[in-house]
Amino acid sequence: MEARHFFACLIFFAMSSYVAYATDPTQLQDFCVAVNDPNKELFVNGLFCKNPMDAKPEDFFFDGLDKPGFTGNMLRSNVTLVSALQLPGLNTLGISLARIDYAPYGLNPPHTHPRASEILTVMEGTLYVGFVTSNLANGDNKLFAKVLNKGDVFVFPQGLIHFQFNAGKTPAVAIAGLSSQNPGTVTIAKAVFGAEPPISVDVLSKAFQLDEYMVKKLQSQFWMST
Incomplete structure (x- = not known):
């Protein structure tokens, strides 16, 4: 009986492992159109990898997030993104980062990240933030909103519409972590x-x-x- 139980467990874990590894890869771009002739056209879902022997410390380094972004635009806000395009060492790691600057009454308008959840930390100032759910069972779309102060953290689930608004009279700064090397906006x-x-x-x-x-x-x- 014990041997039978052992083999049953072994088969279960083997099937679980197969299910876990038999899924489609995560998209790193909006679409990836298939081609029959790889010699004619080739574009990988993400970026090519450098030979590890050729890697250097600069591949894992980015500077400049201490500098405020330009907020003299129509929305009075600016996003400085650090993705795999700006920081090559992020490739395949599934993370990225952004600094967001808001002038007084600046807005990061309603938007979505199709490939990432976002965790936002307020570094300076006060922000009114929120996200809207997809359709609930009753057909409604519920708003989750909060006023954040320095040191507060808020999460925006992947794919949901969200926003940030500086309702104060002083500039605001936030740092956002994203769960994709190319979250998309x-x-x-x-x-x-x-x-x-x-x-x-x-x-x-x-x-x-x-x-x-x-x-x-x-x-x-x-x-x-x-």
């Missing part, structure tokens, strides 16, 4: 009204319950991401 207003080529006016007017004139006016705006 979809700024909602820019993606919807600033897409190229534009999304059909008929689609947007019906989706947002706006008249066509208002949709065309919004599409003519200069949309930006921080």
Whole structure:
């Protein structure tokens, strides 16, 4: 009986291991179109790796996060991202970092990170932050919002719409950790009204319950991401 129990456990763990390793790889870009001839076109899901023998300390180093980002733009905020593109040693490690600067009344507008959760720490100032859930069982989208002060931490789950707003009269600074080397950013207003080529006016007017004139006016705006 004990031998039978042992082999049953062994089979269970073997199947569990197979399930764990038989999943698709995590996406590091919006899409990765397959090609039949690798000699014709090749683009990896991520970045190529340097020979470990050629690695150097500078590959794992980035400086400059002590410097404030430019906030003289329309949104009065700025994101300085440190991903695998800026810090090559992050490649395959599944993490990245960002410094976010907010002038008084500066906004990091509603956006999502399709490939990362985010943990935000306020270093200076006060921020009003929040995220919205996907559709709940009752069809609603619930807002989770909080006013953060220096030293406070808030988490934004992967893929959910979130924002930060400096409602104070002094500048604010935050550091964000992200669970992907290339988290991606979809700024909602820019993606919807600033897409190229534009999304059909008929689609947007019906989706947002706006008249066509208002949709065309919004599409003519200069949309930006921080």
